[in-house]
Amino acid sequence: MRIAGTLISCAVMLHASPSEVVRQYCVGCHNERNSTAGINLNTGLSNVPANAEVWEKAIRKLRAGTMPPKGMPRPDRTILDGLTVFLETSIDAAAVTPDPGPSILRRLNRAEYGAAIRDILSLNVDVSALLPADDANHGFDNNADSLRVSPALLEGYLAASRKISRLAVGDPAVAPAFSTYRVRPDLGQDHYIEGLPLGTRGGVLVEHNFPLDGTYVFKTRLALNTSAKVRGLDFEHQFLVTVDGVRIHQAAVGGPADEEAAAVSPPASEVKILKRLEVRVPVSAGPHLVGVSFIRKTAAQEDGYLQPWLRSNLDTQEQRGIPLVESISIGGPFAVTGSGDTPSRRKIFVCRPTGSSDEIACAKKIIAAVARRAYRRPITEADLEAPLSFYQSGKGFEPGIENAIRFLLTSPEFLFRIERSAQPVSDLELASRLSFFLWSSVPDDELIQIAGQGKLKDPAILEKQVRRMLADSRSHALATNFAGQWLYLRNLSGVTRDTKLFPYFDDNLRQGFRQETEMFFDSIVREDHSALDLLRADYTFVNDRLARHYGIPNVRGNYFRRVTIPGEQRRGLLGQGSVLTVTSYATRTSPVLRGKWLLDNVLGTPVPPPPPNIPALAENHSGITPRSVRERMEEHRKNPACASCHDIMDPIGFSLENFDATGAWRFRSESNAPVDASGVLVDGTNVNGPAALTKALLDRPETFATTFTEKLMTYALGRGLEYYDMPSVRRVVHTSSGNDYRMSSILLGIVRSAPFQMKRTGNR
């Protein structure tokens, strides 16, 4: 009987043992003889942990819902879930003391070096002009395996240590030099820019380190139009230079006289105008905010007719318009009056010798304090020998300190993260693991002190320290370095959009996107929200520009503030311009890139890279180019070699088609047809539009929580995760699931995990 038959098969399946499920649905392809994809699952389920490396691969496929593949017999999802849980439980039960993986000696990366200099010497430096860029591996540039040493890097360290120690100490022998800061040509300068004086428009704000008390010269260049004249001379504008918000210079640009002179000789008139903008003033040593801008005129005098509310410098042929800042150069020091009082000097000179008798004692004290921060541990007498000999090679007290600091900054004890203790890691090593994870920098005095006393492993103290560190502003590094790479935010700076299709896309928007997502990520961490809020939060951070881009009403002013998002479509990361822009092309959206991004970073099931020797696509017989992106992708997927992966990637990406290549909402696609945002998830779930996609992702919250934990753990450990790390990952996910995946429970879970606390001994 048909009914009975169905009942029987249901009964069988409900009680199907994991072995039976594997036998029935897996080993047909994955057996000894025919190990498809190099996987043999016909090893029995009596000892799953012994074959954990293979079974972890199976678990990943099962979790993602990609196995058994489309077209093959496939049981109900609950049955597959049952198998997954069985496999995970078997492996995890055996992993009482999991292999914590190797701890590899590695150098600081460029971002960590810069943050360390900031925290050791109270000095902000642009590391990109000092050291070569680092290579990312497993998605992050703090990966031990890719942080190699090269001659160019060492030369960088030598030159950087010289410049930094000189600047930090305030070496009176610093030679005058010019630093030039350029404004990106696509920065809109029609409106107020935050940080500059109220009532101004355009320009740029620069944090500049003035090496000494002395006189400095400020030179500004203005943008030229295509006839090599300074732009916007038809009316008079007032140009303004400020230092820390105080006006130091004001000059007129434009008006009939300038316009006439420009008509006679553009270069001569430019020289004359730029001379008028130049100013020399005494400035005290240390970091100061230098601003150049224009006093804002009424809107009636504005001249951007293309999209006047955005930027008027879009049209390069534009002969009128308004003056725009192109670059500012700061030169000096001239007429030096002293080393001054800078944050760096206050940080370094914790004592002053009263005479020659206590000079050495004071020098020792200073060097020990800097060395303790740089070496991340208490300092011994032996540690002081080398820096003291450099101190003594200096001609005088301060030059001696400068030499000693220079040595400390080139020491391998500073440049490398060295862990010498046997397993588990020592308290001081744990302090460094913590600070480089949460701050991308060296531990502070409090952390070194607690670790030095051997108290850091006390669970209550460890938790208190983690919470303190997360509340500290230095944890912003998680947004810039972790989220910046996990979400590809760092790609934004190189993103351009076709100016004809997206005339409004400018540097203001680009930087705004990044700021929004960084502030959003910060808020999730600092306010200890659920990690799921990254996908579902009903709030974000915008200024007037972003609000207009997103269609959020009633936001005025250039500063970023928290707003509630109206409606459900733009909630969470998948509605943010940053993510939507870095996964698009200059001219159009890319469901492929968006699908790939989701698979890699949200679903945790990356697709393999494209094969070599792609067979040529069949000629387009119709002779008509498919018009919409969807049609073109469908054409592409007719090729089986492409389809095996694109069948997975593309349909997910289509659900975000309502967002254009800059993340703006649209109703019509590139081909002017109404947007079709219907997509399909890997496991076959149909989703239509971003809200449905987010909802479907949240239906299986452990998938996203696992991917997020994996990414965070890869970053925390500075190495790629291996199969033996998966029990630790699952422990973090399971524990935090009872706490709605709160950020603190995930972060603390990682900090408490075996790979973070332990290190491998001997050869495993």
Place this chain on the structure above:
Amino acid sequence: MSFITKQHLNRRTLLKGLGVSVALPLLDSMVPALTAQAATAAKPVKRLGFVYVPHGAIMEKFTPAVEGADFAFSPILRPLEPFRDRVVVVSGLAHKTADNAGVHSMSPPTWLSGVRPSAKDAGVRAGVTVDQIAAQKIGQGTQFPSLELATEDHSGLIGSCDGGYSCTYINTLSWRTPTTPLPMEINPRVVFERLFGEGGTPEQRVARLQQDRSILDAVTRQAGHLKMSLGAQDGATMTQYLDNVREIERRIQLAEKQTGRQGKTPDAPIGIPESFEDHIKLMFDLQVLAFQADLTRVSTFMMARELSQRTYPQVNAHDPHHSVSHHENNPEKIETLTRIQNYHMQMFAYYLDKLRTTADGDGSLLDHSMILYGSNMSSSNLHNHFPLPTVLVGGGSGQLKGNRHMKYANHTPMTNLLMTMLGKLDIQMDKVGDSTGMLADL
């Protein structure tokens, strides 16, 4: 304190820096009082250069129609016509080792080595590249055995290089050892300061170099102590570090000898120019300057990066480079891609022109150089590695005869060309990667 204040500022316009430089957009105006010491009419110094472009070429528009001398320049090669007497187009070559999944990660590290790099799980490892083999032999007398330069910030390519491979593979063409990839610098100012130091009087320069030396001495002692307390794997990293320290010490010794010789140091460029064209030209200027001053004899330059999404509005190419490289045989896209490839060739011609107009001994720098230009992909639509677009330019100090289109048997390993080039520098190798022999009559 400062990082707290920063929270309240708008990062969009906040630029930070520790710049020490003077504005000067191009190095054109500099005439340094520097010449290669060793270059005499009797024994000219040989230079070796490599210029790499991503995404292959439209081969029908690259390969000249006829073989041998006096061939007609193809649309992509046309900018090289003024250098006809120095140009050898080499056809028929293939790079089998690049034939693997993750093609954009495979192409850069195999181009000059013919050795396939390891997959992700096996650690970051690739083959030693011929520029570095040459640097070990002909670069030891100069302060910099080799230069490695690029354009386009690779930190903006997150997510695209990780298909099973480390981003290292996509970021550099040069491997000093299988585990020492050399970073390619994109900032002209950093390159400039490496080459010429920070300026100042000769006495100041000597004092700085002496301090560098004593710092390195102390670092060597400290690293030596550290090494003893470390395990085998970590100890190996420290050994590598010490090897690099010794290399820098060698450079400093050479620099000390040369401080008296250096005339007025040219003014430094201010950083990465906004215009891509200015950036490329500046990087070429620096290479010419380094050859001219005999600061290096080997230079490797990645003119654009794999997967680059740059648009080239200057040649009416508004679609991103990588996207348009998957042209699907669409004639319009093929045209666009051809324009980009021709544009790259124009940039290369700028370099050649500079080399030709820079006197060196009894001839020009071009006479005494061998510059290999190419991509390690053939059709970007098919992701294949045969036939490769390859041009060799320069006199090679009498070793290379131009005005030729040499066609070798199909699928001849590219490494045969690399080995032949080394041979012309008197560097005899039994094998380079998967090479099977030398190229006849080159």
